[in-house]
Amino acid sequence: MSPTASTQEVVTLLTAAPGMEEAKRIARSLVSERLAACANVIPGVLSVYWWEGQVQEEQEAMLVIKTTAAQVNALETRLVELHPYDVPELLSIPVTGGHPPYIAWVSSEVGG
Secondary structure, three states: OOOOHHHHOEEEEEEEEOOHHHHHHHHHHHHHOOOOOEEEEEEEEEEEEEEOOEEEEEEEEEEEEEEEHHHHHHHHHHHHHHOOOOOOOOEEEEOOOOOHHHHHHHHHHOOO
8 A cells, every 4th residue: 555645644653561461551541542543462572771871671561552643642641641661662653554444443543
């Protein structure tokens, strides 16, 4: 599918949480508040990162969150409120293509 106005509006966000329960809590909040149409929770992600002067290694759960460009700022604000980390990972990736019915579904399920 080539980029269209509708795909330009869909955004995927990534964040890692300290475990499944935290990830599910965040995902349920974002979806129930209509900030996201869907959030996939992927358990067992090994994260290796630099923090406080040394290499850290943690088992985390990854959230793959689908929303619209119009909701990204509100979702980011809410995610920071919900997240237990001091500096939560939050990466926003514009969607440049996809299955048209799915793209339309994401747009229709997110408030705003």
